[in-house]
Amino acid sequence: MNNEYLLQIKNLSKSFSGVKVLNGVEISVKPGTIHALMGENGAGKSTLMKCLFGIYKQDEGEFYLNGEKFNFTDPKHALEHGVSMVHQELNQVLQRTVVDNVWLGRYPTNGLFVDEKKMLEDTIELFKKIEVDIDPTKNLADLSVSQRQMVEIVKAVSYDAKVIVLDEPTSSLTQNEVDKLFEIMRTLKKQGIGLIYISHKMEEIFEISDYVTVLRDGNYIGTKVTKEIDIDTIIKMMVGRDLKHRFPSKSHTIGEIVLEVKNLSTTYKPRVKNVSFKLKKGEILGLSGLVGSRRTELVEAIFGARKRETGELILNGKLIKNDTTVQAISNGFALITEERRETGIYPVSNITFNSTIANVHNYKGITGLLNGKQMEKDTSKLVRQMKIKTPSNYELIRALSGGNQQKVIIGRWLLLNPDILLMDEPTRGIDVGAKFEIYQLMLDLVSQGKSIIMVSSEMPELLGITDRIGVMSNGRLAGIVDTKSTNQEELFKMTMKYL
Amino acid sequence: MRNIIDSLKSKFKLGNGEQKKISEILLNNAIYFIIGGIVLFIIISEPTFLSLSVAKNILTQSSVRLILALGVGGIIILQGTDLSLGKNVGFSAIITASFLQSFSYGARFYSTLPDWVWNVNSLGEVIGFQWFFYILVLLVAMIVSAFFSAINGLVVAHFKVHPFLATLGGSVALYGILLLYFNTSDAGPQPIGSLDSTYSSFVGIWHVFGMEIPLLVVYSVIITGVMWVVWNKTTFGKNMFAVGGNPEAAKISGVNVIRTTVMVYILAGLLYGIGGYLEAARVGSANSAFGLNYELDAIAACVVGGISFSGGIGKISGAVAGVLMFTVITYGMVYLGIDAYYQYIIKGTIIVAAVALDTRKYIKKT
DSSP states (O other), rough: OTTTEEEEEEEEEEEEETTTEEEEEEEEETOEEEEEEEEOOOHHHHHHHHTTSSSOOOOOEEETTTTEEEEEESSSHHHHHTTTESSSSSSOOTTTTTTHHHTTTTOOOETTTOHHHHHHHHHHHHHHHHTTTTTTTGGGGGGOOOHHHHHHHHHHHHOOOOOOOOEETTTOHHHHHHHHHHHHHHHHHHOOOOOEEEOOHHOOOOHOOSSEEEETTEEEEEEEEOOOOOHHHHHHHSSSSSOSSSSOOOOOOOOEEEEEEEEEEESSSSSOOOEEEETTTTEEEEEEOTTTTTTHHHHHHTSSSSSSEEEEETTTEEEEEEOOOHHHTTTTTTESSOOIIIIIOOSSSSSSHHHGGGGGGBBBBBTSSSSSHHHHHHHHHHHHHTTTOOOOOBBGGGGSHHHHHHHHHHHHHHHHHOOOOEETTTTOOHHHHHHHHHHHHHHHHHHOOOEEEEESSHHHHHHOOOSEEEEHHHHHHEEEEGGGGOOHHHHHHHHHHTT | OOOHHHHHHHHHHHHHTOOOOOOHHHHHHHHHOOOOHHHHHHHHHHHHHHHHHHHHHHHHHHHHHHHHHHHHHHHTTOOOOTTTTHHHHHHHHHHHHHSSBBBOSSOOOOOOHHHHHHHHHHHHTTTOOTTTHHHHHHHHHHHHHHHHHHHHHHHHHOOOOOOOHHHHHHHHHHHHHHHHHTTTTTTTTSHHHHHHHHHTTTTTEEEEEEEEHHHHHHHHHHHHHHHHHHHHSSSSHHHHHHHHHHHHHHHTTTHHHHHHHHHHHHHHHHHHHHHHHHHHHHHOOOOOOTTTTHHHHHHHHHHHTOOOOOOOOOOOOHHHHHHHHHHHOOOOHHTOOHHHHHHHHHHHHHHHHHHHHHHHOOOOOO
């Protein structure tokens, strides 16, 4: 018996219909360490986790828990043995309180009735233990994403978890919240818990992890001590080639002002208050800010998806309305939404449908019926141009990886030939390689004279790709700075301006 | 009323220093204001509406409807609905009436029943409980109703049939079974009347402390209390809200979603059984059309009371408020002598307005 490791995954392999998606993967988690798991989308991270939690059955390989061979039958089984996972897409009952969610599935009872008092006390105890400051009687719907994540972590701890898997927990958090999460992760670490941390963000890996394991195309590439390597090494391991720069080089020229937003405020909560700015032709304007600083609401208001109370939009010197999304689209606007799965894709429809749906009236022939051939042709062109990895145009979009889905959605809007693209977190949950391609695409677009407003929570990305950065703070615009002459500290200060 | 005050209070307390606009308060509670306005209109046009006897009538009429609403309310919290409620209540009423006709009546459903009953009743006397047979019939009604409701629940939970369709089909099939049973009557297929006087007295008046309290109100208050405990204080109740709010999350946390769903349907069935038992006594007879459209009244009351079709949201107090408001308006319109056709229009409008206003609370964007 070797108890040096909490959890060991040995020589794990899995195939789907003859295709090897995992090949000889090894991970060993020591108590009190944070083990980063990296790999491009499609590298097999989620399949690996699904095997661990018993959702898939592996073809080869073993799991060891405290030195004992083990196979979980389902996530609940794993939970009961101290292995839990905080999913990227939080699965919680939003209509219920924090307490109810933490103890869901095992409410303590005294006789017939649920012991509310014990539940509340135990929850407060847990919150103290890992230093979380949330009102446990609040409904989850009233909490921020980061607070909900912490509730999920508390829940894992309440099961007396020894190993906690965090699946891209920071993808929707701002710097502030990431810091808080890391604090909690360090507290857990001190208590001897082993953490597996799945992330795409290099800076975070180096800040928080002790070990890094890299997968590529289902193959186990290796495990390194984080301190002994650098970003380039990891990128090389992940993509199998030197990706010299994380961002493509810029060469576009910026022109005249195309869009002026004046005193924009929204009617309904969460409110955007009195925002004014100008957007130039061929420019990428970043929008930074904390989660809840209403960047999404701002772009929605510009696009007519959110009601404006006051404010004017001036496009090329002419006052425009954009009261509805239909008007916005006809004025040459496009909105690529943040929640790809909820508001972007039609998951059970194929690529052709997904790429042409916003534009479908343009495919009407003289009979008034749609010209299917033209739609196929345009879709094929998009797939080629944007290097979308798919077996055919008839593939359901949900079968594609996140990066490829995002390309289809961007492609959908490009078919409309918009002048102003509003992109809300366009690279969220997308791996390094695909990110690079999206950046390249954005730069190509601005070179063609289009303008982009890009909402992002990733500072390096904003600093790497934009021309100017606007910072939102509590519904107001704290200011706009030139990307070349700013830095993370300045941006961070600005996010706090109106708090 | 407490609902309104509570929600107003919380509205003012929250808001984090941002003053709530009056218009927003009006909008969020619009349905209460609309119904309050209608009631005010009724009172002004006919001041005698404000009387003890009217209040008693309204409470009596609300009683069974409330019991049914509490049943279907749980199903709505599961993101479901139950179109078979009316037929279930009808079947339970027919079963009850068929056994509890006056023993001296000639054209009984079971012409040979008296000996049989006499035996059972004497058995009851042996163990010192003279209403043994009445309780037995109630249990039969509840079990039959729970059985058919459980089938709906299984179809929904296990075969993942949408509750609208599962209960639509269930309702049609149940109607067939109901008619088959109805036609086995020794007296032929005719309305089952002349009910036993002891049974009828169950829905009479309770004289206590010099007051006359309708027994139906007593039953519904007790059942409401029990249901409040079930919804709020038991694991089953909490699981129901969790499954309704996010079935996937409930499943991952180890809640048995299928069992919880079926149990909610069974609980609803038990309540329909009680409802049918009481309703037959209140009406005084049962025929094959008994319970027609009861599901619509019960569902509408839940929705007006804020039990959301999106699942996971709802309160017992909401169901109570919904039923009372609906009955007050219905009764008031009858009281004023408003044409039945207009009554339909007004009721229908209230249902749609309630849902539209409820939805506004959650999706405030454009």
